[in-house]
Amino acid sequence: MDAIVVDELRKRYSDVRALEGITFGVRTGEVFGLLGPNGAGKSTTVKVLATLTKPDSGRAEVAGRDVVREPNAVRRAIGYVPQSSGVDRDATGRENLMLQGRVQGMSGRALESRVGEMLELLGLAEAGDRVVRGYSGGMKRRLDVGLGLVHRPQVLFLDEPTTGLDPEARAAMWDELERLAEGESLTILLTTHYMEEADELADRLAIVSRGRVVVEGTPEELKQSLRGEAVEVELGDGRAAEAEAVVAALDGVLEATVDGRRLRSRVASGARAIPSILSALEAKGIGVEAVTTHRPSLDDVYLHYTGREFAAEDEQGRAGDSGGNGPR
């Protein structure tokens, strides 16, 4: 049985279309990543699945329950870790966990021992009785995850679990999540705009762009779906559009796009394509600063399926976000 079924969800906030028929399924026990830039609709999808907001149309089921018709059944079955920390900073870690367990219907000895176990599991045993205000960013985030797990949910939603953490804390968090995913036999849906994060954590992932899934598969499948190699050329001057046209027309070049002064292309063979790319550019008098080649990364996958640079759209997404649409 699928732990999460998302079928043709649509949702708009006044004039912003957040979801445009997003569809995917998550199998029980897997870690599924929704990857995409800010504003692509990842968080809105999670909010619909966590029963925080209702879709305009479409259907979604979590743990076999419909999110619109049986929200309370869904709420008992899920843990939700919001994008910005939802911990009560004026309370201790233990108090936070106790309260969360209580509103999920736990009580007494069972709750106390579960909370102790969670603090241990999250490496917060020492800090459990200190006020959260004094926690580091990573500790706070781990407590957030603990709040999502205290009542032993079937499905855990992690909305951008490592955004705002420094690289060290992020790596530690990844280890933590991998451990939890194994130990608690959970289904995890995580959203991220970090390629490495999706690559590292997700069993399968869907790339989301403008409110719909553009491609779905394991990270390996997605990378292998792109034949050949990626060649990146740093251009010396501003004639990027011209360079793109020249390179795209070459034999052995599967696709080419520019981003500022960077020309990215996918080629059948790097060893054969690089000389012809360089000579074609030279013939036009376009200067080249540097050339690199690598196996296709998820970045290239994203570029291929959306036709846009990940980082570039990210900026656009942010600009759109500040335009005053519903979700903060």
Next chain:
Amino acid sequence: MTIAVRHTWFMVGRQLRNLMREPIWIALLLVQPMVWLLLYGQLFKRVTHLPGGGFGTTSYITFLAPAIVIMNSFFGATWSGMAMISGLDRDVLPRFLATPVSRISLVVSQIVRSALIAVIQGAIILLVSLALGVRVHTGVVGWVVMLTAAALMNSAFAGLSQGIALLVRKEATMIAIANFIGLPLFFLSSTLISIRQIPHWMQIAAKFNPVNWGVIAAREVVLPGTDWNSVGFHLALLFALSVATAAFATWTFRAYQRTI
């Protein structure tokens, strides 16, 4: 219903525990009423001798003390929405909304927390007044009435404040609105001076001012010649207003949920 009550209790407990961790807060909140009681009360102590009277006592501090309990409760209430805004700013509220927690408990607990604090502060103000020589004419019953009036006064405006917080969702706007509502209602009442001493139009306005309802109820039980009908009537008015503003806050909470 029992779930809503239990969850409200959990939420109030959380907030009070947090507050107890910084009791300096309650002390700070008491400084202002003490200034009114001790300094203002001394400064204007001869005001009770004004021709026209209407104070019901020659001791200005006796006249003032019950009104300060109400004033403190009122101002506390107008600010209570700030806690809601900080819960929205961090994702504390959304985190709870993804659980089966009773929705209404999230709003009502804020009002109950605010009213409880007002009662605790009110009791402290009354104890200080007692030390300053204020005598409550109706005794223990009077204390109960004053603290009830403080609780109702507070919940009436805490409901309004929560509702406004959920609508504006910005601290700066909230501060502006609290000031805009707070000061006029405070001055358009008999808090500081006998109703007979203020201009006629203000007397009329005061009749419709909930702050004045609370002041009347609290003052009646302190001064001799208590009019119990008036006490009951004004407490009933405050109760009705509390129900109305709690309904308003719940409605704005639903509106907020639609914007998530």
